[in-house]
Amino acid sequence: MxxxxxxxxxxxxxxxxxxxxxxxxxxxxxxxxxxxxxxxxxxxxxxxxxxxxxxxxxxxxxxxxxxxxxxxxxxxxxxxxLHGIQVQGTTLIAEAGARMGRVASIAAAHGLGGLEFMATIPGTIGGGAVMNAGAFGHEFFDRLQELVWITRTGARVRRDAREIPHGYRHAAIPADAIVVEARFALSRDDAQAIRARMRAMRDKRQRTQPLERPNCGSVFKNPPGDFAARLIEAAGLKGLRIGGAMISERHANFIVNLGHATAADVRALIARAQEEVKRRFGVQLEPEVRIWEEAS
Ligand SMILES: Cc1cc2nc3c(=O)[nH]c(=O)nc-3n(C[C@H](O)[C@H](O)[C@H](O)COP(=O)(O)OP(=O)(O)OC[C@H]3O[C@@H](n4cnc5c(N)ncnc54)[C@H](O)[C@@H]3O)c2cc1C
Missing domain, CATH: 3.30.43.10 (Uridine Diphospho-n-acetylenolpyruvylglucosamine Reductase, domain 2)
Structure with a gap:
């Protein structure tokens, strides 16, 4: 070929x-x-x-x-x-493959605040843009100024963040776009204070999420006015196992891999949670996790 x-x-x-x-x-x-x-x-x-x-x-x-x-x-x-990160004054430019945790640390080292929440999210800048990733009341688009992507034809497109419709765990980035770069406008702050906020967020995560076992973060989006974890727990599904996958006992919106899970096991738990929550509470849970099917 x-x-x-x-x-x-x-x-x-x-x-x-x-x-x-x-x-x-x-x-x-x-x-x-x-x-x-x-x-x-x-x-x-x-x-x-x-x-x-x-x-x-x-x-x-x-x-x-x-x-x-x-x-x-x-x-x-x-x-x-593609993981370059540059700081120019209060502007931070990161390539799409840069990890959000590293971006948050570099911002902190330059005394730049606004991206602390990224310290708790294990993904990359590209994944964060597409998902409009967020935590602790902050989200990716809050400080985003500009995004650059490349289309299937090889065109390089630069977009002002205000022109990209976005919402909870969603950004209207074209399906064939590969995000390559993001530019953020940050605020001057004390590096120690920024680091202390990052630490507090990380500590809270350690206490509330099953981070000791492989997982893919929140499996479902929170439905309007409610929490997926509350509904799954109320449906009595915490600790449910199928094959090598389990609905976490610590946080019901997490599915953990007990060591020998298959994707089919995880899919079966997702379907079971959706069925049970729909049957009991009439709420349709929508996956937050992206699923790659075999065909493509
Ligand atoms: C322990 C844990 C905690 C988490 N906590 C949070 C949280 O607090 N808040 C939150 O929002 N998320 C959270 N997540 C989920 C996840 O980290 C985020 O959704 C993150 O933004 C995904 O980034 P990624 O690089 O891993 O993307 P991937 O998982 O690799 O991809 C996700 C989707 O984005 C697409 N994509 C990735 N990069 C690009 C690119 N450059 N251009 C175009 N499309 C792209 C992929 O094709 C896929 O559709 C958590 C996950 C874990 C495991």
Whole structure:
């Protein structure tokens, strides 16, 4: 395949790559092809070379991702190599593969506040943008000034954040867009005070979430005016196991991998929670976790 050969000059390419170790919950099959672009420019050159019939999927840290057990018949673009972070005055510019925790630490080191909540979220800037990730009353778009993405045709698009409709765990970024860079406007603050806020948030997370076991964060979005965890707990599902997966006993909106879970086990627990909550309370829970089906 000539297009695949061409991609080897723009980054690294591998075939049949297991995806479970690249997700935080640690389940799932493998990618037909995995491409790790060497730079944003290389990604822009690579995308138009991929035949239109080959689906392209983007992988950040895999912390909000459930990958099906078989083959993901797609070119999976691993953003891990694009992780540059620059600070210019009170502006911070981060590439999409940079981890949000590292971005928060670098902002703190420069005495720049506003991104403390990112210290508690294990994903990347790209995943955070697409999900409008948030915690402790703050969300990704609060300080976002501008986002840059590359489309399947290789076009580089720069958008003012105010022009991108967004809401709770949602941002209207085109389906074929690969986010490559985000620019944030931050506030000057005392570095010690910023670090203390980050520590307090992390401590709270340690107490309330089952962080000792592999998981994918909140499985469901909170329905308006309520909490998915409260509904799942009230339905008596805490501790329910299917195969190697379990609804966490500590936080009912988390599914944990007991060590030998499959994606099918996790999917079955998701379906069971949806059925039970719907039957008892008439509420349809909507997954927050993104699911990659086998076909693509
Ligand atoms: C322990 C734990 C705690 C968590 N706490 C929170 C929390 O407090 N708040 C919160 O909002 N989330 C939380 N999450 C979920 C997750 O960390 C966030 O949703 C995060 O933003 C996902 O980023 P990622 O890089 O891991 O994305 P991935 O899981 O790799 O991908 C998620 C989706 O984004 C797409 N994507 C990723 N990168 C790009 C890109 N560059 N361009 C286009 N699309 C892209 C993927 O294709 C996929 O559809 C938590 C997860 C865990 C495991």
């Amino acid at each position: 000539r297009w695949l050969e061409a991609l080897t000059h723009l980054g690294t390419v591998a075939e049949r790559v297991p995806l479970a170790p690249r997700t935080t919950i640690g389940v799932g099959g493998y990618a037909r092809w995995l491409f790790r672009p060497a730079s944003q420019a290389a990604l822009a050159k690579a995308l138009p070379l991929v035949p239109p019939e080959i689906p392209v999927r983007v992988l950040g840290r895999g912390s909000n991702l459930l990958v099906a057990d078989g083959e993901i018949a797609a070119l999976v673009v691993d953003m891990g190599g």
